[in-house]
Amino acid sequence: MLRAEQLEVVRTNREGTTVRILHGISFTARPGEITAIVGPSGSGKSTLIRLLNRMSDPTAGTIFLRDRSIAAIDPLELRRRVSMVLQKPFMFDGTVLENLQRPFRYRREVPPDGDSDTLTELMALVRLSPDLLQRDARSLSIGEQQRVNVARALITGPEALLLDEPTSALDRPTADRLGSTLHDICHTRQLTVIMVTHDLRLARRNADHLLYLEKGCILEDGPAAALLTHPRTGELRRFLDDPADEEE
Numbered sequence: 001m002l003r004a005e006q007l008e009v010v011r012t013n014r015e016g017t018t019v020r021i022l023h024g025i026s027f028t029a030r031p032g033e034i035t036a037i038v039g040p041s042g043s044g045k046s047t048l049i050r051l052l053n054r055m056s057d058p059t060a061g062t063i064f065l066r067d068r069s070i071a072a073i074d075p076l077e078l079r080r081r082v083s084m085v086l087q088k089p090f091m092f093d094g095t096v097l098e099n100l101q102r103p104f105r106y107r108r109e110v111p112p113d114g115d116s117d118t119l120t121e122l123m124a125l126v127r128l129s130p131d132l133l134q135r136d137a138r139s140l141s142i143g144e145q146q147r148v149n150v151a152r153a154l155i156t157g158p159e160a161l162l163l164d165e166p167t168s169a170l171d172r173p174t175a176d177r178l179g180s181t182l183h184d185i186c187h188t189r190q191l192t193v194i195m196v197t198h199d200l201r202l203a204r205r206n207a208d209h210l211l212y213l214e215k216g217c218i219l220e221d222g223p224a225a226a227l228l229t230h231p232r233t234g235e236l237r238r239f240l241d242d243p244a245d246e247e248e
């Protein structure tokens with residue numbers, strides 16, 4: 001479980017002016033649930049998700065992973081327990097197998113073999129054929145690469161998975177398939193999944209929990225299906241009515 005308490009982020013922009021990017025952010029993301037963070041461009045979504053595995057630190061406030069402040073956890077250990085999938089799939093040189101083994105090599109640990117149970121189960125989980133393990137990773141389609149990215153993020157057995165716009169580089173059917181795969185993974189592994197997305201269709205179909213962010217504040221926090229059908233605030237209603245936000 002990941003819990004944020006009263007997070008504040010203040011940064012200084014290029015002109016030397018102090019700007020408040022996040023204010024009073026508190027929420028709980030639970031295992032076995034996908035928490036979607038949605039909101040207009042510039043509302044602070046990426047800034048928020050980057051705090052959760054200490055890619056940056058808040059100006060004030062605390063994030064707890066199972067009741068322990070993440071500020072007290074070594075960043076390398078934290079990133080094994082809370083892994084991140086970025087917007088655009090990133091493949092290192094080499095085969096899919098080498099890409100999946102990379103988190104172990106990086107930590108100077110012995111990686112699992114291509115025919116190990118770990119890799120067989122993982123490939124099945126992300127719905128990729130095991131035949132792809134020997135392929136040059138960069139020869140895969142973008143959708144397949146994004147699945148390899150998810151597999152690479154899962155291979156060290158994290159408790160939480162963070163995704164920043166995981167479907168933005170994908171076409172609609174590929175995005176839908178990735179969404180349902182994430183949903184299955186989240187439930188079968190009881191993972192805490194937190195994703196930032198502009199893709200309201202993805203949020204509607206696959207999120208359990210919704211955080212609506214505007215101007216650095218959480219304006220709505222509750223069950224995704226209910227909030228996306230019956231927003232409590234005018235801000236979320238207007239956001240849902242504005243197709244420009246859905247299209248991004």
Ligand SMILES: Nc1ncnc2c1ncn2[C@@H]1O[C@H](COP(=O)(O)OP(=O)(O)OP(=O)(O)O)[C@@H](O)[C@H]1O
Pocket residue numbers: 011012013014019021039040041042043044045046047048
């Ligand atoms: N280091 C920084 N210094 C100053 N301002 C920043 C800094 N980082 C982000 N911002 C500003 O904070 C606001 C929130 O940015 P952020 O990228 O988190 O928003 P977002 O909701 O993810 O936007 P988008 O949906 O467009 O990706 C923006 O106005 C951005 O310009």
